[in-house]
Amino acid sequence: MASSDKDLSGLHPTNEPSVQKSDDAHGYYVPGDKIVDPVAPTGPIKDRWTQRKFDNRLVNPANRRKLSVIIVGTGLAGGAAAATLGEAGYQVKSFCYQDSPRRAHSIAAQGGINAAKNYKEDGDSIGRLFYDTVKGGDYRSRESNVYRLAEVSANIIDQCVAQGVPFARDYAGLLDNRSFGGVQVSRTFYARGQTGQQLLIGAYQAMERQVAAGTVEQFTRHEMLELIVADGKARGIVARDLVTGEIETHLADAVVLASGGYGNVFFLSTNAMGSNVTATWRAHRKGAYMANPCYTQIHPTCIPVSGDHQSKLTLMSESLRNDGRIWVPKKKEDCDKDPREIPEEDRDYYLERIYPSFGNLVPRDIASRQAKNMCDEGRGVGPKVGDFRRGVYLDFSDAIARLGEDGIREKYDNLFDMYERITGENPYEVPMRIYPAVHYVMGGLWVDYHLQSNIPGLFVAGEANFSDHGANRLGASALMQGLADGYFVLPNTIRDYLADAPFDKLDESHPAVAEARADVEGRVQKLVSINGTRSADSYHKELGNIMWEYCGMERTEEGLRKAIDMIRELKADFWSNLKVLGTADSLNQSLEKAGRVADFIELGELMCIDALNRRESCGGHFRAESQTEDGEALRHDDEFAYVAAWEWGGENGQPVLHKEDLIYTAIEMKQRSYK
Amino acid sequence: MASPTLVKGVRSTRSTIALKLTMALSGLAFIGFVLGHMYGNLKAFSGHDAFNEYAHHLRELGEPLLPYGGFLWVMRVGLIVALVVHVVAAVALWRRAAKARPVSYVAKKNQASSLSSRTMRWGGITILLFLVWHLVNFTIGKVNPQGGETNDPYNLLVDTFDLWWMTAIYLVAMVALAMHLHHGTWSALQTLGLTNTAQSRARAKAVGWIVAVVVAGGFSLVPLFVLFGVITK
């Protein structure tokens, strides 16, 4: 498949990562071979994608009907890919665990979607969006992939508008933009605070149209529990019908995982209740590399935890920080007072104090980490959860005095309503309480430029892959990446793989298929028959606490080692003391949960190992050992400018670390500063 | 009834909305009719001769193009067709609705619907039963409950409403009619797709109130005034 322009011989790297000096994770992993992207493009960065689309082989329309593709997940990436591949004429099977494809959690994205349209004539361009995204990702993403993302961003808007996505418009009836996430241009397209919903409904409708046309077959309330790898190629999945409990095998010529992120490893996150890592983790156990699993984005403006009963966290748009001032009491004894009675001189507006030039508008990771620091110092506010207050004030009283209550209402009405509904407090009168929460993971399955994993025939799209956001994702970029992958990238790359057709005939009697199926059946039976004393939920909560404490906003060598030990103990206890009631042959939500928690536990361990190995601070990953004198994140490009791609080391083995060096030719690496 | 298949060969004419449209149109025909009918009834205030003259005139309307009584027959045929359409469509929709929820709720609260909207079907049956009696009373049977003459419309009317219980029957029917019109008028306008904004929706609801009050109130005046001895033979 690799033609001469796809190998690395034409590259002239400007920086060369040297050998890693520190090895904190020594003893936890096995060093593996370096890897390179086998299909990495070369040539001028502007032409790479165009050239690649041309170079990729075609599949004749008559042959497409004979080729089948399984797509797991129906969010922006999976829904868009199903629609597009269905339109192209392939036989698509689409799977989701929810009762309808429209429930996928892309729907919850609020802010908007970036695109380099430059409708505002404010200096935006593909190059600018590319640069912002690489820089925002703290120079830990792949240059060619990000450039392609910026390049197709404009097509996404065209496509969505054609589908009837009701973006905000100005009085001339043209599309409106706003600026978002600290960039200096207005390139974010939006549909009030429900952009994710509108984009997802667009992709969903396009996919349903293909269901009606017979090119897409939809399997709702189905969960993928195993990947089938036959003769070295991904050829299908084993799925459980969540209603009947039946274990089904589905075979195809290629498999696409678009199953989202794994933020729920922290138990509390802004992810949906059902969001899980199972699809990608099962693929990982079958040989697919998991890349940069420790890169987690923690969003600073979420509604805090109110008690042990809490099942999920709710995000509020970051735009609140434009007018709200963040503070905690200077004195610990003031923490349970009514905030309105704490005099101005006893308040610590800590972001304004530490970052005088950016103040409350520092990037997400900094705002989050400082909130944690304040609470760790014992100056958190709000109800105690355990014996710890997790919250800081976001105070609008100055803004209300300046703009009037109506002025604030006009801007933030829906957010204030949401806050009041959840907390029962009126934020026009009492300062809001906020606390950071996990809401996105940049890590995911390793993919090449074609979004293909190291298992031939296994493609990974959207949040489930690792490729475009580096160590930190910019606001309004998740929607862009999901749709870029689903509508424009994957359909153009998967055809190059499918052009190898016809593939070997495969049926259920193939040993690989039978084995995968037997594994799933055995595992399900095991889960319902342990018959211990603890619910899956209780294990999930415990795992979440470990992850949040030791692999959350700030990570230390000592803490990560401790976490790994704790997770290993938890795993042993899980498999001996789990209690799942009900049967395997019916709708059993406890069983579904147990399977997901089992995979989260294994993922959690790998995340800690990855975090332990990466002795630098970059993006969403902050290692206490790697900070400047002022306590800011310190990257080590000389040692860590690589993608950490982990290979499953077996049930009791150690993961194998493969490094893919990150080489920048179009951009120069710089250290961030927001002082 | 539910089946996980896509329906083939779709036609707008076979839809529930087409049924509803026929209900709306036939309903509007009835509204026109009752408004005219009510207007005629009010002639009773002008006395014996004027009322009977009006009744006679209805039979001559349209002559010589139509034969004597032709207009009334056209009206009657039209009304019968409207009635059949209205009732058949209502029964079909009622049956659909019953099938659409085979297991009812243990607890169900109504949050927004008006009493009149929820009683359309029973109200319709009430009106239908009343209609039978009304036709027996004044048109087909010409039954004079006081045993008096039946070929003088005005006198038949006065004899009828002079009895308190006859007036009571009519008033009950008018309450049923008012409620049916209150929801039915707005519902017809909504079904015809004329209420696409909040304002037009509010207006349509107001029209529902006005039609209900005007028609039922107008019809009720004559029986009440007969009962209280204002209108006499």
Next chain:
Amino acid sequence: MRLTLNIWRQANADVQGAMHRYELDGVSEDMSFLEMLDVLNEQLNAKGEEPIAFDSDCREGICGMCGLMINGMAHGPEVTTTCQLHMRSFNDGDEITIEPWRAEAFPVVKDLCVDRGALDRMIQSGGYISANTGSAPEANSVPAARDKAMRAFNVATCIGCGACVAACPNGSASLFVGAKITHLGELPQGQPERDSRVVGMVAQHDHEGFGGCTNIGECTAACPKEIPMDVISQLNKDLRTALKNGH
């Protein structure tokens, strides 16, 4: 607070179900309604009784997966989704009746979970604009009047939860269909398929066994996104136009 819960239990679609009574103590008013059920389920699990199945996913009021009939009201007493309903809307000692959505077109899957595939099939029957990937013209080449685009957006906020069907005495899904018809019909891109869309969606609506609309407004009162009744008028108007055009 202490609550008495009457909850519908049904093992699967093929067997009869019944109401069951549970006592639950120690409910905090900061809990969401579904977190209250989570707590009940943990207690049931500890006692060896199978937990109650109910659907939810995003738990922030946007995915539309949750939906319970609470004391006879779809999504309970507030204008929001079940997941955003909080226990401060209830009082100590309350008795709460919890049932699944009831409709012929929404068969019960288990306990409080129902199958809303009918909503997907109505979308399949025309609830889209046929724009193949890559075929789209430049986005600003077709302006869309702002007020129409606003109306399209306002009704496109439908989350497909099915509360309108659950609340309707006729078991009609007219609000759901009307919202989609209005969303796509208000945009210039939605015009070419306008007639076939409404005819297809309404035919599928009827085929699924939903009832006809009698314009009484229970749907819009139950709708967590406050989709107004005028979408049903729009639906009727569009169907009438299609009828006139011979579709």
